[in-house]
Amino acid sequence: MFRGAWLGLLLALIATPVVAAPMNAFRESAVTNPHGLIAFVRQQLDQAGVALQPARERELLWGMGTAAINSNDDAALAEATLRLDGLATVAHDPVAAAAAGFLRARHDIANGLGDGLGEALKAADKVLGESDSEVVAWARFQLCDAYALDEKPAKALPLCQQAVAAYRALGDDFGIGDAENDVGIALATLNRVNDAAAAYERSREYYARAKAEQLVVMVGDNLAQMYLKQGRAREAQALSEASLKQELATGRISDALGSSTNIARAEAAQGQHRQAYARMRAAVAQARKAGINGQLIDMLKVESQLAEQAGDLRQALADEREAAQLGSAFETPALRAIEVELEQRYATREKELRISELEHANELKDLQLKAAEAETARRREQQQRQRLVNLTIALLAAALLLIVGLLVLLLRSQRRHTAELQAQTLRDPLTGMANRRAFQQRAIELLGRPREASAPLHVLLLIDIDHFKSINDSIGHPQGDRVLRLLTDYLRGAVGDASFAARIGGEEFAVLCPQAGLTAGMRLAETLRAGSAALALPKDLPVDKLTISIGVAQFDGVRCHDLSSWMRAADLALYSAKSGGRDQVVASKLVG
Template sequence: MRRLLLLGLCLLATLAHAAATLPARDAVRYRAVTDPHGLIAELRQQLDQRTGSTTPKQERDLLWQLGVAAVNANDDTALTEAVLRLDSLASVRDYTLAAASAGFLRARQKIARGDGNGVSEALRAAAKVQDESDPEIVAWARYNLCDAYAMSGKAHSAMPLCEQAQAAYRATGDIWGLAQAENDQGVNHAALEQPHKAIEYYQRSRQHFASIGAGQMAVMVGDNLAQMYLKVGRAGEALALSQASLAQEEAAGRVSDALISRANIALEQAALGQSRQALSTIDAALGDARKAGLDGLVPDLLERRSELREKAGQLRLALEDARESIRLLGQRNAAAQSSDEASLEARYAAREKELRIRTLEHQNRLQELALKSARAEAAERGELQRRQTAVGLLVKGAGVAAVLIAGLLYLLLRAQRRHAAELRIQALRDPLTGIDNRRAFMQRAAALLGEAGAATPVHVLLLVDFDHFKQINDSAGHPQGDRVLSMVAEHLGKTVEGVGHVARIGGEEFAVLCPRLGAEAGVRLAETLRAGVAALSLPAAVPQRHVTISIGVAVFDGRHCRDLGGWMRAADAALYSAKSYGRNRVVASSLLPGA
């Protein structure tokens, strides 16, 4: 699938004569696509000249533009430079926008290389600016997340994000950004085998680019449109669009884009009966992709060559290409499955829920003000009724109406408060076990350590982890594994009731927070929990009859542990030792060397 390497908001107004008619904020964006190598040289010069005199925002903008141009030019050196300098800017100036920019650039690089962790990287970047209220930053972040999913072939997940990006760009009047998001939506529909819908989005994107004078961008999207024309039987038109796009990409030095255009041309040549020329074109494109290290393109190119070889009657070679494509895609998917993508998606969604809660609370405040206003109006009308007996019936009716409105507002306010409270509870609860999640645990622990005199008496933290839990999932399946998790969570909660709080802070990891329990009592409680879990009988569907846990114990006395992070690390070190000493045991951090 045709993939545009366009990444978003480039804000400075420097542009060569070729894009002189573009709006100022789109000028550098255009250069990043039509002349990425020249732009890289100019941006480096600007960064060198402005050392020490730029604001964090100005430096971030220049580095973002450098990274975008580097991605388009497949210049790993320039891309690494941009990412490292953005990371440094984020660290030195505590500038989260710079950190998010570096993350999105890393995500794009990983996706281009076929690394399955690209989407996880983009999710981490988006989370850094999730609280931003600046409409331009919101639109930029939503587009980059949409683009990461779309370019990774995850169309179903990408589509709602791309819709949000389109809405955000419309709100800010950013036609360039809107055209980019529409192009990605076309990519999504193409991946879902919906060519007519994809054609509609590609044509919209081309029209928007043309409306702001970005003619070469319209040509570039034309290569995507060509693939859909090919699917609906318009091969001649498709070939003309792809050839125009290829000429532009080769002139600009955009290697990755040019390779995809060459692959599209091969399919179009085959559709026009030029099978020998088509095979020659795809062979050359595949060889150049491997030489350039663009591993993310290789599976798609192999799949297309397999199709062409099959049509040409080269069945054995077609099978070899298909097998290699499947193997490479399997490696990519395995990498994605081993990443923390699902966890990051859950955290991102949880934060979105928190932001909705904040909006509801703001609406509640407005409803409260409206309620007060309605009550005041009802009181005024009641007074008017007493003073103007001649029009008493009319005033009385108006007063009753005002009271009814006030009542309705009150009911609406109460319903919104209830909804906000339910969302707040959901944000702090683990959906599987019903106990506190990691966010709730961190809030509770931070509040405990923030109390006056929190250092005495001693607070106790237990970190609990299952031993060999993967064996249960592998042998009985994840549903049974979830049953075991819930059963053990219920047992832990009942055992520590009255002395502590249980939270699920990871997949098979739990934390028990025991305020003012004391070190000796904490170790005794840990032993009780360990023995109790070992004695539990597992469901009949689980081959193993019992499951065991390891526990790390750490105390907070204000001396060995001075903050929540240190306390967590001490408990984690003790848990690691329990695992190392053979599992199914309790280890206190005070017993470890150096404690």
């Protein structure tokens, strides 16, 4: 799917160079011709050598990095970020340092690696206070894009709107198109479908004003997702097919996979389940082959849904398991190979430059020897100084390689630590069950999926242990914790694979039942209530019987129209069950 963040002006492959705004010279060609831009930048860097001006080098490397992200070329991306880091140090250029940080952030967020948002914030901080309005607009947009891609719409939206205003003040229609596209992404994440569609339409309008027709087509793929949610599947499919044709022509693998996914969804919405399933299997195979794991996770979830619709339940379960495994794997052998390739490429370039310098110095020495014997002493002294310089350079190069190696080891350690912390934030430390945060994520994801009108409604169960406070007060909190673990073990096995159970606080639990319908939901709730009461408690646990009360609510999309109203309905039902004597199941009066 096109995300709008890493764009540029048309690649200047003609004879006359174009004077462009800082960082924006290649933003359109980074999307429309990424492979060509990478080759062009490498040629420019090789030809210019050490004579390249820092501002021009920064501009070229930013274009190369954004093109590398769009074409999934991790080697080119690593080369661009490393050279930007070096430029930032040598030229004391904070914009180059920010550019390297924004590129790493975009890559890490897209591939689920490390703390991409943290990288973006550090990058924005490097240019905070810049007086150049074009640099300010550029940095604000990059931060807005990072929040949008990291699915933090509440923080992305004001930043993206500020970016729209900044680009409007500059009269930059292309930049407005970029920022409006991210406004649409943030609104879509908030499930504000109509508002998101309007933002995407505005983005297409400004790209058209900038004569960036390919970008108009690409944003159409984002608009197609809103059309799907509005029930306009045929129109959505047409937009995504136009975008896919263009993406395949320019070699943008990641964007092409997003368009293929949207086409499969549109086909499924039109009842073409087997055709949609076959298309999705091909797209997943291509994503797996390309190693695009961050995008592959969402694609596997879509394939799982389509497999279930096509009757292939075994594949649906396998896809869900693979998505879960990929979600916990942050470091891959491919990334390590890219790092090695980058180090080799960088070392080779440095060696070539040093050899060229040494050859030039030797030619000068030969000329001086032929000119006069009187210069012999001076030439020898110069050679000694040159050897000392070479030794110093070699020592500095060795020290730099050592530092790079240490930084790589530190980065890998930090990534592993981050992965462990992220896993812990979704699990209750006492019971090992999913916690409130995991429940909210699963519920929001469930409510965001398109649902056929004839399908049964989603059902929510809120469960509370009866008289739990008195259990804690009478036998102590350690024994109370045992009770919680006993109930957790029972619930985990009783709800089945189709439902999702979580401990959302204290003695309160929640169970999500996707497309179960009220009758099945009530039947499950009664099973859980009776099963809890019949649990065989350990003899050393001084509790006679364990009972629970359950409130049941189904998501009708009217009175229960979002997660907050849905939980409120279930909570009122639970309150009725508690006040009505406990050890019973009550359905919400807001349902039906």
